[in-house]
Structure formats: C-alpha cells, structure tokens
Amino acid sequence: MLRIGAFASLNKVSVKTLRYYDEVGLLKPAHIDEQTGYRYYSASQLPLLHRILMLRDFGFTLQQIGTLVAGEQADRIIVAMLEQRAREIEEAIRAEQDQLSRIRALTHGIRSGFARTAGALEVLVKEVPALRVLSLRDTLPDYDQQGRLWEELIGYVQLHGVPVGAAIALYGEAEGGDGGDPSASGVAIEVALPLAPEDPVPPDGGGGRIRVRTLAAVREMACVIQRGGQAEMTQAYAALQDWMERGGRVPSGPGREVHHVGFKDTLDVSEHVTEIQIPISVREVPADATERSH
Amino acid sequence: MLRIGAFASLNKVSVKTLRYYDEVGLLKPAHIDEQTGYRYYSASQLPLLHRILMLRDFGFTLQQIGTLVAGEQADRIIVAMLEQRAREIEEAIRAEQDQLSRIRALTHGIRSGFARTAGALEVLVKEVPALRVLSLRDTLPDYDQQGRLWEELIGYVQLHGVPVGAAIALYGEAEGGDGGDPSASGVAIEVALPLAPEDPVPPDGGGGRIRVRTLAAVREMACVIQRGGQAEMTQAYAALQDWMERGGRVPSGPGREVHHVGFKDTLDVSEHVTEIQIPISVREVPADATERSH
DNA sequence: TGTTGACTCTCCTCCGACGGGAGGGATTAT
DNA sequence: ATAATCCCTCCCGTCGGAGGAGAGTCAACA
Numbered sequence: 137m138l139r140i141g142a143f144a145s146l147n148k149v150s151v152k153t154l155r156y157y158d159e160v161g162l163l164k165p166a167h168i169d170e171q172t173g174y175r176y177y178s179a180s181q182l183p184l185l186h187r188i189l190m191l192r193d194f195g196f197t198l199q200q201i202g203t204l205v206a207g208e209q210a211d212r213i214i215v216a217m218l219e220q221r222a223r224e225i226e227e228a229i230r231a232e233q234d235q236l237s238r239i240r241a242l243t244h245g246i247r248s249g250f251a252r253t254a255g256a257l258e259v260l261v262k263e264v265p266a267l268r269v270l271s272l273r274d275t276l277p278d279y280d281q282q283g284r285l286w287e288e289l290i291g292y293v294q295l296h297g298v299p300v301g302a303a304i305a306l307y308g309e310a311e312g313g314d315g316g317d318p319s320a321s322g323v324a325i326e327v328a329l330p331l332a333p334e335d336p337v338p339p340d341g342g343g344g345r346i347r348v349r350t351l352a353a354v355r356e357m358a359c360v361i362q363r364g365g366q367a368e369m370t371q372a373y374a375a376l377q378d379w380m381e382r383g384g385r386v387p388s389g390p391g392r393e394v395h396h397v398g399f400k401d402t403l404d405v406s407e408h409v410t411e412i413q414i415p416i417s418v419r420e421v422p423a424d425a426t427e428r429s430h
Numbered sequence: 431m432l433r434i435g436a437f438a439s440l441n442k443v444s445v446k447t448l449r450y451y452d453e454v455g456l457l458k459p460a461h462i463d464e465q466t467g468y469r470y471y472s473a474s475q476l477p478l479l480h481r482i483l484m485l486r487d488f489g490f491t492l493q494q495i496g497t498l499v500a501g502e503q504a505d506r507i508i509v510a511m512l513e514q515r516a517r518e519i520e521e522a523i524r525a526e527q528d529q530l531s532r533i534r535a536l537t538h539g540i541r542s543g544f545a546r547t548a549g550a551l552e553v554l555v556k557e558v559p560a561l562r563v564l565s566l567r568d569t570l571p572d573y574d575q576q577g578r579l580w581e582e583l584i585g586y587v588q589l590h591g592v593p594v595g596a597a598i599a600l601y602g603e604a605e606g607g608d609g610g611d612p613s614a615s616g617v618a619i620e621v622a623l624p625l626a627p628e629d630p631v632p633p634d635g636g637g638g639r640i641r642v643r644t645l646a647a648v649r650e651m652a653c654v655i656q657r658g659g660q661a662e663m664t665q666a667y668a669a670l671q672d673w674m675e676r677g678g679r680v681p682s683g684p685g686r687e688v689h690h691v692g693f694k695d696t697l698d699v700s701e702h703v704t705e706i707q708i709p710i711s712v713r714e715v716p717a718d719a720t721e722r723s724h
Numbered sequence: 725t726g727t728t729g730a731c732t733c734t735c736c737t738c739c740g741a742c743g744g745g746a747g748g749g750a751t752t753a754t
Numbered sequence: 755a756t757a758a759t760c761c762c763t764c765c766c767g768t769c770g771g772a773g774g775a776g777a778g779t780c781a782a783c784a
Contacts, residue, residue: 174761
C-alpha cells in the first residue's frame with residue numbers, strides 16, 4: 137500500500153491529479169483510512185493508472201476515459217473511439233494549417249506594405265445569412281455612375297417608406313437574377329436595401345425595374361472593413377486581392393459593398409465605413425475545374 | 431447608434447460575447463444610456479470589432495488581442511506576435527501529428543492481436559527522473575539466472591537494512607558503468623534497489639561487486655505495465671517492439687524492468703506487476719547517425 | 725392608453741482538468 | 755519534545771463565454 141505521494145511519483149503525476157481522479161470516480165484508491173482520510177493505493181492499480189494516462193495523452197476527456205476503462209464492453213468500443221479521435225485530430229490539424237495560412241497571408245501583406253494603409257489587418261472570413269432586399273439592377277458605363285441608381289431606389293422607398301439598414305451594392309454577374317443586359321458594354325451594378333423578413337412587398341415600382349429578391353446566404357465570405365472614401369477602397373480591394381491569391385482562394389460570386397456609414401449618414405467621406413464582401417472558395421485543382429466545365 | 435443585438439448580427443457574434451468584451455475592456459460601446467444601462471454601438475466601431483474577431487480567429491487570447499488593438503505601438507509588435515503565434519501553431523501541429531501516430535500505432539496493435547493479451551493498451555511515454563540505487567552487475571549465460579544476482583544483492587541489504595522501493599533490473603550494455611565483461615558470452619544484467627537520495631553510502635560489500643550509482647534520468651521512456659509472469663512479459667516485449675517500429679522510435683539505452691509487485695511481495699506470479707521501460711528516441715536519418723559514429 | 729412581444733439589463737452558475745493556497749491533523753525523524 | 759514532511763478538506767482562479775432567472779425598456783399595434 138502506497139500513500140498518495142509515493143503512488144504519484146511512480147508515474148510522474150501530481151497528487152492533485154490523483155485526488156481529482158478519485159473525486160470524479162476515475163481511479164479510487166484501493167483503501168481509504170476512515171480515521172485520517174488518507175488515501176492508500178496498491179501497486180496493482182498501476183496498470184489502470186497507466187491506461188488512464190495513455191488515454192489522456194491521446195486527448196480524450198476524462199469522461200471518455202471513464203467509459204473506456206470502466207465499461208465491461210470497453211474493449212469493443214475502444215477501437216471505434218480511437219478512430220473517432222484520430223479523425224478529430226486530423227480535423228484539428230487541418231483547421232490549424234488553415235489558421236497558419238491566414239496568418240502567413242497577413243504577415244506577408246503587412247511586410248509588402250498593403251496592410252496598415254489598406255486595412256488588410258481586418259480581413260475576416262465569416263458566414264453571412266440570406267437577406268431579403270429591395271433591389272435595382274442595371275448595366276452602367278462605369279462604377280462612378282451608380283449614384284443615379286441610388287437616387288432612383290431611394291426616391292422609390294421614400295415614397296413607400298419601408299426599408300431600414302445599410303445600403304448594399306453588388307458588382308459583377310447577376311446572382312441568380314436576370315436584371316441587366318450582360319451583352320451590353322459597361323459594368324453590371326445592383327443596388328439594394330434590406331427589407332425586414334416579413335415586410336409586405338411594396339407595389340411594383342420604377343416601371344418594373346425595382347424588385348424584391350433574396351440575396352443568397354454565403355458560407356465563406358472574405359470581408360474587409362474600411363474607413364474613408366474611394367482612394368482607401370481601391371487599396372482595400374488590392375489588399376483583399378493579394379490576400380486571396382496568397383491564401384489560395386478564388387471569388388465564388390459577385391462581390392458586395394455594404395455601406396455601414398455612407399452618404400445617407402454623413403457627407404464627410406472620411407467618416408464613411410464600408411465593408412467589402414467577396415464570397416470565396418478554396419482554389420480547385422485544374423482536374424476538378426475541367427470536370428466542371430464539361 | 432445600434433443596439434447590441436443589431437451590432438452583434440452585423441458580424442455574426444453573440445450578444446453575450448459583446449457584453450463580455452465590454453466587461454473585459456476589449457470593446458466598449460460608443461455610448462451607454464445611464465438610465466437604462468443599454469449599450470449603444472456606432473458603425474464606426476465595426477473595423478475594431480472586425481480586427482478583434484480576426485485576431486481571435488488566429489487563436490490569440492483576448493488578453494493578447496487587447497494589447498494588439500489598444501496599444502499605441504501595436505503596429506510595431508503585431509508582426510512579432512503573428513510570427514510567434516505561427517510558431518506556436520506549428521508546434522501544436524507537430525504535437526498532434528505525434529498524438530496521431532501514437533494512436534495509429536495502438537489501433538494497429540489491437541487489430542493485429544497484440545493488444546488485449548499483451549497489455550499494449552498501456553504503452554505510455556513518460557519522463558523518469560534520475561534514481562540513486564544500490565546495484566550489482568554481471569554477465570550471465572541467460573536471463574533466467576538473474577535470481578542469483580537478486581539473492582546476492584538482497585542478502586547484502588538485509589545485512590545493512592537500508593533500501594526500500596521496487597526492484598529494478600537493467601538489461602543490455604552498461605549505462606555509463608563499467609561492470610560486467612562485454613566480451614564475455616551471455617547477457618549483461620544489472621539488478622538494483624532504490625536508495626533515498628541522501629542515505630549514507632553503505633560499506634563496500636560483496637567483494638566490491640555491489641556499488642552505489644545513479645541511474646540517469648530519461649526524458650522519453652516508453653513504458654508498459656504488465657500483470658503476470660514470464661509468458662505475459664514476453665508478449666509485452668513483442669507489443670512494445672511492434673509499437674516502437676510502427677511509431678518510428680528506436681531504443682536509446684538499456685531497458686529496465688521495474689518490479690512493482692514481485693517475488694518479494696507474493697509468490698503468486700499472476701499477482702505480479704512489472705513495468706517495462708525502454709528509453710526511446712525518434713529514429714534518426716542516416717546522415718545524422720553517420721555524424722555520430724565518427 | 726394600455727398591452728403585447730421583442731429586446732435588454734445585471735447577476736448567478738456552469739463547463740474541464742486541474743493548480744495554488746489556507747488552515748489543520750498525521751506521521752516520521754531527530 | 756519538536757521540527758519537517760506529508761496528508762486532509764475546502765475554497766478560489768483559470769478561459770471564453772453559454773444558459774438562465776428576474777426585472778426593466780422599447781417600439782408597435784389596438
């Protein structure tokens with residue numbers, strides 16, 4: 137019979153740990169003195185402790201270890217548990233490698249000078265939910281003309297007075313919609329205002345140009361938030377582009393600009409806060425791309 | 431000014447999280463209503479929140495994030511922190527790959543039948559400290575003859591009545607010692623009994639055959655604990671051998687057998703508890719081995 | 725004007741696997 | 755007898771929030 141300190145030193149565990157394992161019922165001492173409360177362990181408990189420590193080393197929780205060492209049919213499930221745990225570790229390794237690549241992309245961005253001026257410090261991958269919006273789409277000669285679209289849309293909502301929330305602009309090919317004329321020269325631009333999910337649909341307006349639709353949810357959206365006007369935005373786009381290339385990501389849909397603080401809030405451009413959102417996916421190998429294009 | 435719920439939904443964080451960040455001083459609301467206690471956030475705080483979430487996503491603690499977003503000279507240290515964090519993640523990945531290889535070694539051991547009978551479920555890598563022992567070394571024709579050494583050593587200690595603790599046998603080449611004759615046919619065996627660190631050295635005994643020495647500490651010791659007698663031990667050795675090969679480990683010193691419960695405690699062999707300890711190192715590439723052999 | 729219903733507040737407990745320490749009894753060696 | 759060591763129980767802290775209780779606030783609707 138060994139006292140707790142001697143038993144602990146045999147396997148380089150702490151006395152606290154043994155007391156805790158007693159408390160949670162994982163490893164009860166062979167005997168406890170009723171007068172003094174002293175715990176006495178037997179050397180024949182060493183194999184059990186050994187097994188517990190090994191499973192702990194594998195990363196199992198003490199609860200899992202409890203089922204693995206106590207159950208009568210533990211032998212039957214231990215292989216399954218080990219394989220499950222192996223999959224978990226593989227998943228964790230993948231996640232950490234991903235983390236690492238994001239960190240490296242950022243450090244490179246800072247070194248090459250994109251970062252502090254262009255807000256690359258705030259590239260964040262997040263999920264965005266679907267969003268019901270009132271939208272107006274058109275193809276214009278260049279980006280700077282979108283003010284006309286905004287005036288048209290805002291004029292319409294002021295007539296009916298419904299929406300709230302940040303203004304959103306979408307650029308590039310239509311996202312499941314049919315507005316605009318892709319064959320026309322110029323750029324496709326869609327301006328949108330969020331609608332509450334259960335708001336009644338306002339009457340058809342603007343000669344059918346203004347529609348209610350739902351922006352698709354995006355599972356992985358690369359986002360940069362930027363203060364300031366057009367010059368800063370251009371830099372932010374450059375930084376985001378660099379970030380995507382460096383991390384092996386490609387855009388998987390039309391980009392968005394969310395104007396959290398925009399002209400409707402203040403005319404001072406330096407106060408504006410704009411979020412650039414680009415849906416991304418991991419770059420696929422050519423073989424995969426070929427599969428798709430056929 | 432946004433209420434907490436609106437601000438939270440902009441970035442898919444929970445209200446609880448924002449309240450917690452307020453509490454720890456990481457992100458204070460732009461305004462708090464003194465009457466009601468309501469927190470109001472400004473859209474211009476979005477870049478800060480964004481940065482915080484990105485750093486959280488990188489795995490920094492909130493405390494680290496606090497220094498990175500609050501400090502005046504945060505720009506100067508952020509690159510260093512990122513590189514430090516990258517090293518930490520690399521280290522974590524290495525550790526997890528190691529875990530994975532140990533798990534795979536064990537699942538293979540179970541599948542190939544070593545495990546349940548041979549105690550392979552208890553292979554554990556641990557550190558063992560240096561140990562002062564009273565030791566007797568000799569070269570004998572085979573392992574079964576070691577009983578003679580034990581009798582000689584135990585007879586000696588009963589005369590002087592000092593040591594306590596588990597009996598230890600060491601097999602193979604001398605570990606810094608000079609006992610035995612390596613050129614003789616047979617196997618080198620050392621039997622030892624632990625001595626308290628400050629025990630006085632007993633007088634020279636057994637015609638100089640019994641010495642006091644210190645077993646070296648071992649940083650990585652592969653251990654199996656086994657109940658039973660010689661048949662079980664042989665299987666345990668086989669399992670341990672298989673485990674080492676599978677995990678790319680090679681022995682880096684003489685193996686030990688620690689008799690936690692042995693003949694001195696009970697004659698019933700099935701009650702015996704023996705720990706096999708083999709110092710290991712990761713298998714080296716030939717280049718490294720060549721370096722050493724010169 | 726009252727009444728919902730959604731939102732928000734503070735305060736409390738809980739999670740895992742122990743570590744640190746206070747305050748007090750037990751054992752062992754001098 | 756005394757000192758040193760060991761052991762006990764009990765309580766608090768870790769990290770980043772989640773969950774819930776009980777109460778107050780806000781906006782819209784009848």
